Amino acid sequence: MPIKREENEARIDDGARVPLVPAEARADDPVVTVSSLTKRYGELVAVDELTFSLRSGTVTGFLGPNGAGKTTTLRLLLGLAEPTAGEALVFGRRYHELDNPARRVGAVLESSDFHPGRSGRDHLRVLALAAEIQASRVEEVLDLVELDSDAHRRVKTFSLGMRQRLGLAAALLGDPELLILDEPATGLDPAGVHWLRRFLRRFAEQGRTVLVASHMLAEVAQTVDQVVIINRGRRVASGRLDELTGGGKTLEDTYLELTDGES
């Protein structure tokens, strides 16, 4: 099945065109709606008329070469940066319009967003206080990511894998419906990657939604239901994994073809 390279004109009918949603999905509204999203930094166009949407209960891989605009898109979605044009909505609203957003959206953008001198537990307590989340939930998420015995240590003593898990614990504090992760597998050992994969699948099986930006195609292929591939800020493909990998093609073949072999 040949892959048709999509036009760059904005298409907001993504949800209708691609049956991304299982029929039993509990919400009709897309969890994430990105429409004609554009972000310019002076001359540089980081995100260019990007359009896609995600329904609940799915794990979506967000793929593209370095500098394709993945992280910028996530930052726009999370209200950390303002779009130049277009919009990025979560649950039909701009992020800062959500009431207590930590209870609906959990996100990990960098593996190093910690004060090195603060303990893992205090990092979570700081966020729990601001989000009005009970202290007992801090212990729950520490348990979940298996950091409970190390949480008293200062983050500067943590390995990269432990930091990734601490970041994930922070994202899960509010028991969110949507999880947004940027390169979550970086620094995880094989057991950690396996654990993350199973975790994300279970998360989605509960009707929740995951958007994961990643370079690790092999890893992504084993975890996600669907992918959105972007290159130079523009969407070059999207759809269910089986649609993009049919006819003996691997996700890697498709990806390299669509991104001019850049990686």
Add this chain to the structure above:
Amino acid sequence: MISELRSELLKQHSTRTNLGLLSAMLALVLLAVLLHGFGLRAENVDSTSEQLTLVVGWGERLGAVFGGLLGAMSITSEIRHGTIRPTFLVTPQRTRVLASKVLGSMLFGAAFGLIATALSVGVGSAALAARGIESQLDGGAYALFFVGGAAAAALWAVIGVGLGAVVGNQVPALIGICAWLLFVEGLLVGDLIGAAGDVGRFAPGAAAAAITGQDSDKLVAPAVGLILLVLYAAAAALAGSVATARRDVA
């Protein structure tokens, strides 16, 4: 707002940053007060104003410097270490985040000011007494000095938050505060005559000193100093808030 403030207070006491700043401040107050208490000629420290300004005044000056530093650290260390991202994800209303930093830093700043002035009064009085120089400071002068020192450091902490939010980068923000308070203001309210000397009295460091009753023949009255410093702090907080609200987070 209460939840953001509680979060901010935990942020500030869950690292060793403020403890480190406090230790450095106490060491410098001790050094400065001992040097001046023992080192100045007796005839230069026998009046109320001289004792207040030249000996114990170091508690106020260093309290203001370190209040400013802790305020600036509260925002620039979040930018430096990236914790600003999770902070804004939990509280996307950035003005609330900044307001919690202003309030939290004021509380820690006031404590720094009280500790610094208490140490400088204690050590300064002891040094003068050891030399047989009679203390000219009465209860009212001490009270004004303590309360004024706490207010000066608390308001400088607000200036630090605002400056830190505008500058963003930690090192220039910290150097800027030290350079301004310890060097530039010294030039402005030194022995300059004419316009520069007149303007210097209204600078934010001189206003902080005025609140504690120091150098009353050169500086403005304590109440005027307080009003001036409140205005500086409000302007800094506003500028910081505007900068924080508008800027994309990397």
